[in-house]
Amino acid sequence: xxxxxxxxxxxxxxxxxxxxxxxxxxxxxxxxxxxxxxxxxxxxxxxxxxxxxxxxxxxxxxxxxxxxxxxxxxxxxxxxxxxxxxxxxxxxxxxxxxxxx
Amino acid sequence: xxxxxxxxxxxxxxxxxxxxxxxxxxxxxxxxxxxxxxxxxxxxxxxxxxxxxxxxxxxxxxxxxxxxxxxxxxxxxxxxxxxxxxxxxxxxxxxxxxxxxxxxxxxxxxxxxxxxxxxxxxxxxxxxxxxxxxxxxxxxxxxxxxxxxxxxxxxxxxxxxxxxxxxxxxxxxxxxxxxxxxxxxxxxxxxxxxxxxxxxxxxxxxxxxxxxxxxxxxxxxxxxxxxxxxxxxxxxxxxxxxxxxxxxxxxxxxxxxxxxxxxxxxxxxxxxxxxxxxxxxxxxxxxxxxxxxxxxxxxxxxxxxxxxxxxxxxxxxxxxxxxxxxxxxxxxxxxxxxxxxxxxxxxxxxxxxxxxxxxxxxxxxxxxxxxxxxxxxxxxxxxxxxxxxxxxxxxxxxxxxxxxxxxxxxxxxxxxxxxxxxxxxxxxxxxxxxxxxxxxxxxxxxxxxxxxxxxxxxxxxxxxxxxxxxxxxxx
Numbered sequence: 001x002x003x004x005x006x007x008x009x010x011x012x013x014x015x016x017x018x019x020x021x022x023x024x025x026x027x028x029x030x031x032x033x034x035x036x037x038x039x040x041x042x043x044x045x046x047x048x049x050x051x052x053x054x055x056x057x058x059x060x061x062x063x064x065x066x067x068x069x070x071x072x073x074x075x076x077x078x079x080x081x082x083x084x085x086x087x088x089x090x091x092x093x094x095x096x097x098x099x100x101x
Numbered sequence: 102x103x104x105x106x107x108x109x110x111x112x113x114x115x116x117x118x119x120x121x122x123x124x125x126x127x128x129x130x131x132x133x134x135x136x137x138x139x140x141x142x143x144x145x146x147x148x149x150x151x152x153x154x155x156x157x158x159x160x161x162x163x164x165x166x167x168x169x170x171x172x173x174x175x176x177x178x179x180x181x182x183x184x185x186x187x188x189x190x191x192x193x194x195x196x197x198x199x200x201x202x203x204x205x206x207x208x209x210x211x212x213x214x215x216x217x218x219x220x221x222x223x224x225x226x227x228x229x230x231x232x233x234x235x236x237x238x239x240x241x242x243x244x245x246x247x248x249x250x251x252x253x254x255x256x257x258x259x260x261x262x263x264x265x266x267x268x269x270x271x272x273x274x275x276x277x278x279x280x281x282x283x284x285x286x287x288x289x290x291x292x293x294x295x296x297x298x299x300x301x302x303x304x305x306x307x308x309x310x311x312x313x314x315x316x317x318x319x320x321x322x323x324x325x326x327x328x329x330x331x332x333x334x335x336x337x338x339x340x341x342x343x344x345x346x347x348x349x350x351x352x353x354x355x356x357x358x359x360x361x362x363x364x365x366x367x368x369x370x371x372x373x374x375x376x377x378x379x380x381x382x383x384x385x386x387x388x389x390x391x392x393x394x395x396x397x398x399x400x401x402x403x404x405x406x407x408x409x410x411x412x413x414x415x416x417x418x419x420x421x422x423x424x425x426x427x428x429x430x431x432x433x434x435x436x437x438x439x440x441x442x443x444x445x446x447x448x449x450x451x452x453x454x455x456x457x458x459x460x461x462x463x464x465x466x467x468x469x470x471x472x473x474x475x476x477x478x479x480x481x482x483x484x485x486x487x488x489x490x491x492x493x494x495x496x497x498x499x500x501x502x503x504x505x506x507x508x509x510x511x512x513x514x515x516x517x518x519x520x521x522x523x524x525x526x527x528x529x530x531x532x533x534x535x536x537x538x539x540x541x542x543x544x545x546x547x548x549x550x551x552x553x554x555x556x557x558x559x560x561x562x563x564x565x566x567x568x569x570x571x572x573x574x575x576x
Contacts, residue, residue, distance in 0.1 A: 039270030
C-alpha cells in the first residue's frame, strides 16, 4: 500500500486544528506557544508533502525558512514569557489581566 | 553578472535601511553615547530612503530573479513607511527617557521593523512576504515590551506575541496550500493564472487562511481583540508605529499578493469576505470607541474602524479602489502619527494623563498643541479639507463603481458615528476648563514631527490629485 498525498494533507490539517484548538482552549502561555508551534509544523508537513508530490524543491526550501523564523520567534517569545513571569510570578493567561482583555 | 547596476540602483531604499541597521548595531556596540547618536542616524537614514524612493517612482522593474518589485506604488509604500518611521523616531527621542526605555537598541528595532515592512510592500514571491512579515512582527513584539519592568508593557507584549504568532500560523498554512495548488510561490504566476486557480478548492481555502492571518495584522473586527490592549500597554510612540506602519504593511502585502482580485472591474471573488469584515470593523470600532475614556484605547478602536474603511476598498476590487487604499493609508499614517505624538507629549511619567478628561482646557493652556490636535481629530473624522476626507471619498466612489453602493452608505453612516468621539476631544479642549494643571513639557524634536505630519495631511487634503495621479499611473 502506498501512502498518497491525501494522507499527509489530512494529517497536517488535523495537526493544524489541534494547534488552533490548543491556542483557544489552553490557558498556560507556554502551552499556547507550543500549540502555535504545532500549527507551524503542520504547515511544514504540508509543504514537504506537496514538494515531494509535485517534484519541485520550493516547498522544502520554504520549510527551512519557516523553521528559522520559528526559532527566532521562540527566542523572543520565551524571553517575553520570562519577563512576565518575573513580574507577576504566573504564566496563566487568565491571571495576566491588568489591561482589559 | 548577478546584479546589474540598474537593479542595484532600484534597490537602494532597501539597501540604505539594511546597511543602516548593520551600522547602527556597530554604533550601539562601540559607542557609549549610542542613545544620542542613533536617533539622528536613523532619521537621516529614513529620510534618505524615503526621498530616494519618492524621487525614483518611475523606475518600475522586477529584480533579483523575480523576488522583489521596485518603483511605482512599491516606492510610494516605501516612502510612507520610512517617513512614518522618521516621525516615530523624532517623537521617541524625549518620550523614551520619560517612559523608561532609554536604550539605543530601541531605534535599531524600529529600523528592522521598517525593513520588514519594505520587504512586504516590494514582495513578488510568497517567500519575501513571509520573511518581511516575520521581520516586522518579531520586531514589534520586542518593541511592545521595551520596558521589561512594567507589567502592563509585558502583558501587551505577550498578548501581541501570542496572537501575532497565531496569525502567522494561519498565514504559513495558507501559503502551504497556495503552493500546493499553484505549484509555485511566484506572485506573478498566481496573478496571471488566478481565474484558473480559483477553480481549485485547495487554492481558495489557502487564500482564505492567508486573508484570515492578515486580518489579524490589519486589526479587522473578528480578529481585533489584541488591538486595544496592545496599544494601551505599549509605549505610545511604539503604538503609533503599530497602528500605522504595521497596518499599512499588511495592506500592502494583501494588495501585492492578491493583485489579481483588483485587476478586473467585478472579478473579486472575496468581496463577501472583505465586505463582512469591513462592515463589522467599521461599526464595532466606531461604536465601542464612544465608550472609551482612555485616549489610547479610543484611538485603538478608531484604528479598527479605519481598517474597516480600508477593507471597503479591498471589497470594491478595482483599480480606483487600490489607488484609494494607498491614498487613505498615506493620509491615515500621518494623522494617526500626529495624534499619538501629541498624546506622547501630554503623557506623564507613569503613563498618567491618558484619560480624555486630561485634555480639558488644553485650548487655553497650550494653544498650538490644541490647534494641531484639533486638525488631526478633524482629519481622522474624515472632514474636509484634510487628507482623511479624500481617502474616504476615493474609497467610497470606487465601491459605488463596483455596485457596492450599500457598503459605501454604511461607510458614510459609520463615519458619521465616529465624528462624535473625535469631536468630543475638540469640545473638551476648547469648551471645558481644565481639571488638574499637570505640567506639559513640549520639545522641539517632537513638535517638528507633529507639525510635519499635520502639514502633510493638510497638503494631501488641498492637493489630493498629486498623490492619487501618481498612484493611479502605476496600477
